[in-house]
Amino acid sequence: xxxxxxxxxxxxxxxxxxxxxxxxxxxxxxxxxxxxxxxxxxxxxxxxxxxxxxxxxxxxxxxxxxxxxxxxxxxxxxxxxxxxxxxxxxxxxxxxxxxxxxxxxxxxxxxxxxxxxxxxxxxxxxxxxxxxxxxxxxxxxxxxxxxxxxxxxxxxxxxxxxxxxxxxxxxxxx
Amino acid sequence: xxxxxxxxxxxxxxxxxxxxxxxxxxxxxxxxxxxxxxxxxxxxxxxxxxxxxxxxxxxxxxxxxxxxxxxxxxxxxxxxxxxxxxxxxxxxxxxxxxxxxxxxxxxxxxxxxxxxxxxxxxxxxxxxxxxxxxxxxxxxxxxxxxxxxxxxxxxxxxxxxxxxxxxxxxxxxx
Amino acid sequence: xxxxxxxxxxxxxxxxxxxxxxxxxxxxxxxxxxxxxxxxxxxxxxxxxxxxxxxxxxxxxxxxxxxxxxxxxxxxxxxxxxxxxxxxxxxxxxxxxxxxxxxxxxxxxxxxxxxxxxxxxxxxxxxxxxxxxxxxxxxxxxxxxxxxxxxxxxxxxxxxxxxxxxxxxxxxxx
Amino acid sequence: xxxxxxxxxxxxxxxxxxxxxxxxxxxxxxxxxxxxxxxxxxxxxxxxxxxxxxxxxxxxxxxxxxxxxxxxxxxxxxxxxxxxxxxxxxxxxxxxxxxxxxxxxxxxxxxxxxxxxxxxxxxxxxxxxxxxxxxxxxxxxxxxxxxxxxxxxxxxxxxxxxxxxxxxxxxxxx
DNA sequence: TCGTAAACGAGACGGTACGTCGCGTCTTTAT
DNA sequence: ATAAAGACGCGACGTACCGTCTCGTTTACGA
Numbered sequence: 001x002x003x004x005x006x007x008x009x010x011x012x013x014x015x016x017x018x019x020x021x022x023x024x025x026x027x028x029x030x031x032x033x034x035x036x037x038x039x040x041x042x043x044x045x046x047x048x049x050x051x052x053x054x055x056x057x058x059x060x061x062x063x064x065x066x067x068x069x070x071x072x073x074x075x076x077x078x079x080x081x082x083x084x085x086x087x088x089x090x091x092x093x094x095x096x097x098x099x100x101x102x103x104x105x106x107x108x109x110x111x112x113x114x115x116x117x118x119x120x121x122x123x124x125x126x127x128x129x130x131x132x133x134x135x136x137x138x139x140x141x142x143x144x145x146x147x148x149x150x151x152x153x154x155x156x157x158x159x160x161x162x163x164x165x166x167x168x169x170x171x172x173x174x
Numbered sequence: 175x176x177x178x179x180x181x182x183x184x185x186x187x188x189x190x191x192x193x194x195x196x197x198x199x200x201x202x203x204x205x206x207x208x209x210x211x212x213x214x215x216x217x218x219x220x221x222x223x224x225x226x227x228x229x230x231x232x233x234x235x236x237x238x239x240x241x242x243x244x245x246x247x248x249x250x251x252x253x254x255x256x257x258x259x260x261x262x263x264x265x266x267x268x269x270x271x272x273x274x275x276x277x278x279x280x281x282x283x284x285x286x287x288x289x290x291x292x293x294x295x296x297x298x299x300x301x302x303x304x305x306x307x308x309x310x311x312x313x314x315x316x317x318x319x320x321x322x323x324x325x326x327x328x329x330x331x332x333x334x335x336x337x338x339x340x341x342x343x344x345x346x347x348x
Numbered sequence: 349x350x351x352x353x354x355x356x357x358x359x360x361x362x363x364x365x366x367x368x369x370x371x372x373x374x375x376x377x378x379x380x381x382x383x384x385x386x387x388x389x390x391x392x393x394x395x396x397x398x399x400x401x402x403x404x405x406x407x408x409x410x411x412x413x414x415x416x417x418x419x420x421x422x423x424x425x426x427x428x429x430x431x432x433x434x435x436x437x438x439x440x441x442x443x444x445x446x447x448x449x450x451x452x453x454x455x456x457x458x459x460x461x462x463x464x465x466x467x468x469x470x471x472x473x474x475x476x477x478x479x480x481x482x483x484x485x486x487x488x489x490x491x492x493x494x495x496x497x498x499x500x501x502x503x504x505x506x507x508x509x510x511x512x513x514x515x516x517x518x519x520x521x522x
Numbered sequence: 523x524x525x526x527x528x529x530x531x532x533x534x535x536x537x538x539x540x541x542x543x544x545x546x547x548x549x550x551x552x553x554x555x556x557x558x559x560x561x562x563x564x565x566x567x568x569x570x571x572x573x574x575x576x577x578x579x580x581x582x583x584x585x586x587x588x589x590x591x592x593x594x595x596x597x598x599x600x601x602x603x604x605x606x607x608x609x610x611x612x613x614x615x616x617x618x619x620x621x622x623x624x625x626x627x628x629x630x631x632x633x634x635x636x637x638x639x640x641x642x643x644x645x646x647x648x649x650x651x652x653x654x655x656x657x658x659x660x661x662x663x664x665x666x667x668x669x670x671x672x673x674x675x676x677x678x679x680x681x682x683x684x685x686x687x688x689x690x691x692x693x694x695x696x
Numbered sequence: 697t698c699g700t701a702a703a704c705g706a707g708a709c710g711g712t713a714c715g716t717c718g719c720g721t722c723t724t725t726a727t
Numbered sequence: 728a729t730a731a732a733g734a735c736g737c738g739a740c741g742t743a744c745c746g747t748c749t750c751g752t753t754t755a756c757g758a
Contacts, residue, residue, distance in 0.1 A: 009739060020710040025741065075260045082323060083253035087246075092325055100323060133326070134335060137319040138312065145315030149256060149274060150307065151266055161308060169343035183718060194731040199720070357713060368736045373715065423608045430671060431601035435530075435594075440673055448671060481674070482683060485667040486660065493663030497604060497622060498655065499614055509656060517691035531744060542705040547746065 008076060010034075032084050032091050035077045040098040042074050048106050054114040058163045059156075061106055062143060066154035069147045079148065100136070107132045107139075120171065138166065182250055184208075206258055206265050209251045214272040216248050222280050228288040232337045233330075235280055236317060240328035243321045253322060274310070281306045281313075294345065312340065356424060358382075380429050380439050387425045388446040390416055396454050402462040406511045407504075409454055410491060414502035417495045427496060448484070455480045455487075468519065486514065530598055532556075554606050554613050557599045562620040564596050570628050576636040580685045581678075583628055584665060588676035591669045601670060622658070629654045629661075642693065660688065 010031055014021040028034040045068065049060035068074050078099075085092035111132065114120040123131065142162060146154050154162075184205055188195040202208040219242065223234035242248050252273075259266035285306065288294040297305065316336060320328050328336075358379055362369040376382040393416065397408035416422050426447075433440035459480065462468040471479065490510060494502050502510075532553055536543040550556040567590065571582035590596050600621075607614035633654065636642040645653065664684060668676050676684075 010741085011739070021741090022711075022743095023709060026708070030741075072261075079253070079257035079260050083257035086249045086253050086322060092323075095323065096325070130335070133324065134332075134339065137324055138316045138336075138339075140323070141315030141317070141319030142312045143315070145311045145318070148260060149266075149269065149314070150311055151270070152307070158308075161304070162312075165308065165312075165340075165343035167343075168346035169339035169341075172342035172346060184720085185718075188731095194733085195720085196722090196732085197730065200730085205719070358715085359713070369714095370716085370737080371735060374734075378715075379713095420609075427601070427605035427608050431605035434597045434601050434670060440671075443671065444673070478683070481672065482680075482687065485672055486664045486684075486687075488671070489663030489665070489667030490660045491663070492667070493659045496608060497614075497617065497662070498659055499618070500655070506656075509652065510660075513656065513660075513691035514687075515691075516694035517687035517689075520690035520694060532746085533744075536705095540705095542707090543746085544706085544748090545704060548703080552746075 008035075008080060032081050032088070033094065035081050036091070036094050036098050039074060039077045039081065040102065042068055042071070042077075043099055043103055046103060046106060048109045048113075050113070054110065054117070054119045055163050055167055057110050057113065058139075058166070059159050061110070062139060062154065062159050062163065063156065065140075065143055066147055066159070069144065069154075075148055078144075100140075103140075104132055104136050107135050111135075135166075135170075182254060206255050206262070207268065209255050210265070210268050210272050213248060213251045213255065214276065216242055216245070217273055217277055220277060220280060222283045222287075224287070228284065228291070228293045229337050229341055231284050231287065232313075232340070233333050235284070236313060236328065236333050236337065237330065239314075239317055240321055240333070243318065243328075249322055252318075274314075277314075278306055278310050281309050285309075309340075309344075356383075356428060380432050380436070381442065383425045383429050384439070384442050384446050387422060387429065388450065390419070390422050390425075391447055391451055394451060394454060396457045396461075398461070402458065402465070402467045403511050403515055405458050405461065406487075406514070407507050409458070410487060410502065410507050410511065411504065413488075413491055414495055414507070417492065417502075423496055426492075448488075451488075452480055452484050455483050459483075483514075483518075530557075530602060554603050554610070555616065557603050558613070558616050558620050561596060561599045561603065562624065564590055564593070565621055565625055568625060568628060570631045570635075572635070576632065576639070576641045577685050577689055579632050579635065580661075580688070581681050583632070584661060584676065584681050584685065585678065587662075587665055588669055588681070591666065591676075597670055600666075622662075625662075626654055626658050629657050633657075657688075657692075 008031075010024060011021055013034075014024050017024075024034060028037065046061060046064050049057055051057050051060055069078075081091065081095060085095055111120060111128070115122055143154055146152060146158065146162075152158070184195060184198060187208075188198055191198075198208060202211065217239075220235060220238050223231060225231050225234055243252075255265065255269060259269055285294060285302070289296055317328055320326060320332065326332070358372060359369055361382075362372055365372075372382060376385070391413075394409060394412050397405055399405050399408055417426075429439065429443060433443055459468060459476070463470055491502055494500060494506065494510075500506070532543055532546060535556075536546055539546075546556060550559065568583060568586050571579055573579050573582055591600075603613065603617060607617055633642060633650070637644055665676055668674060668680065668684075674680070
């Protein structure tokens with residue numbers, strides 16, 4: 001199930017994987033679950049680079065994110081399950097657990113590293129939680145919207161502008 | 175066909191609208207086009223309030239946006255067509271024309287009003303275009319992600335936090 | 349659905365009939381119902397010939413019956429639904445109504461004609477019912493067993509022997 | 523695997539027999555063969571009673587036959603394999619050898635006993651063969667049709683009527 | 697008593713057919 | 728002429744069962 005999510009039919013997936021359709025249904029409860037797992041695996045490739053500054057780190061991970069989203073199987077699968085999840089709470093929970101919450105590690109790591117560097121002030125736990133959620137929604141949402149809805153490349157120039165705007169917001173003395 | 179998008183089947187839509195399926199196909203080329211138009215109409219309800227400050231204006235419009243996204247027919251329809259558009263360029267263009275670009279008016283208006291108030295410096299046209307796109311991707315993407323993926327309410331508290339972060343980024347002296 | 353019941357899959361049936369599988373399911377509740385109707389239609393071809401004597405009439409209709417049973421689509425279909433009906437009361441009722449009871453007309457006609465000719469004595473209604481059922485079970489059961497289980501042809505010689513035995517039983521003065 | 527043929531799936535059969543599906547396939551070539559053997563075993567229970575007259579003997583064995591056919595596993599299995607055998611010559615041969623020909627012993631025994639008693643005249647071998655086949659087809663076919671298709675009980679009353687008709691045919695002076 | 701080989705239990709898998717759902721087309725009927 | 732009603736072709740879905748296969752475990756028997 002690694003290549004070619006463009007054809008989103010389970011039969012084709014099975015064929016391409018050299019496996020019987022039945023086998024897929026033995027391992028996953030349905031198409032949605034399968035796709036969530038496959039997409040989750042894709043995003044697990046994300047690594048927070050250590051480039052010396054928070055801005056560079058963010059830019060690096062956002063570029064990776066955009067690169068994954070550029071693959072047809074990733075965007076196809078991701079949007080398909082998100083669209084389904086609108087009317088299926090269990091599915092949305094699964095997405096949250098397998099994809100969203102799982103990748104929040106990147107925000108946490110980046111934040112911790114920036115605090116160690118002194119780029120960000122320490123924060124109390126509660127405020128951290130809120131901010132991490134907000135950052136994640138902003139980064140993920142913005143990049144997805146840029147690449148999938150606006151359909152413009154999240155290239156280095158754009159990423160730099162986005163990161164600057166984001167960081168100015170984050171580091172501003174309130 | 176304005177209410178009850180929870181059941182997203184064309185037959186039901188037609189029935190509920192007291193109309194024959196045939197009629198829908200006379201007016202729209204297919205399900206996707208129909209949904210795009212319906213969703214576009216929903217977003218046309220958005221109005222940029224004049225609350226005196228840019229922050230308040232943004233908060234106002236974001237809350238309206240979130241309110242629309244809270245309706246099942248809106249999120250259902252929106253995500254369905256966006257998911258389809260991943261593999262259908264014509265559809266994505268239609269979404270851009272009917273929904274995205276159409277609502278960028280809000281960013282432009284807000285920006286102009288803020289400049290008139292002196293809250294934002296004037297900007298040359300090219301930089302404006304880039305910034306408007308960025309702002310739009312950020313606002314729309316973030317709010318969608320918050321409400322549909324993270325599935326948490328974009329309530330006043332959250333909107334205030336989001337707006338503050340956004341504005342600090344926008345108004346910071348680079 | 350008129351030709352080639354050897355391949356008993358609904359998909360092939362549909363294809364061969366130049367029709368979509370769905371359409372079959374729109375008209376029949378399932379494979380069994382469809383087959384019952386098809387087989388019933390086959391048996392509706394049966395005609396009681398008027399050959400002058402009861403023996404000849406019986407021989408004629410039994411030969412027709414055997415001829416129908418010789419067609420692959422007939423035996424295939426018939427035995428398939430009968431086998432299913434063992435565990436499906438509704439199906440058995442349908443078979444009874446559409447096939448068995450429907451063809452009892454042949455026995456009734458033959459009997460009436462023989463009585464008109466004086467070959468058989470008149471009988472009271474209740475005894476008639478019992479005898480008709482018995483005759484039908486004997487004729488249908490025996491011919492089916494001969495052709496499908498014993499797998500030997502119900503040719504003229506055999507039919508003559510069978511008919512003689514049957515008629516001797518029927519006409520014997522008790 | 524002797525009891526409970528109502529659920530005709532091999533998996534369930536295996537489970538119920540406390541045996542692995544694999545084991546069944548080690549002993550039989552497939553489902554059909556297994557069922558043929560099981561059904562054959564059931565019919566081996568048949569015994570020709572010695573009641574003093576041919577009529578009583580026939581009635582006795584027919585009642586036994588009907589009793590076996592009343593068991594769900596018997597009718598289910600029997601009809602299933604017979605239905606299959608329509609398109610599988612090897613299977614039909616197996617049924618003939620294991621079930622049909624094997625039980626013709628009952629007809630032969632009954633006939634011999636009746637001849638010893640003087641109830642039936644001796645017959646030359648060739649005529650015997652033909653008649654035995656005919657009798658068997660008539661008895662087996664009729665009882666099966668009565669119980670499985672007409673779905674009415676082959677009780678004592680019915681059996682008496684059937685036997686009388688049969689015997690009158692058999693004993694009539696040609 | 698122990699080691700080895702045959703038989704078995706458990707269950708995953710490839711495959712085929714089933715019956716269902718929804719889209720988009722097309723035909724019929726009535727206004 | 729237009730629209731409601733609804734049958735139809737199509738393609739995918741998810742399910743059930745068959746028969747094959749590969750394991751790991753038990754059992755039987757001879758050294």
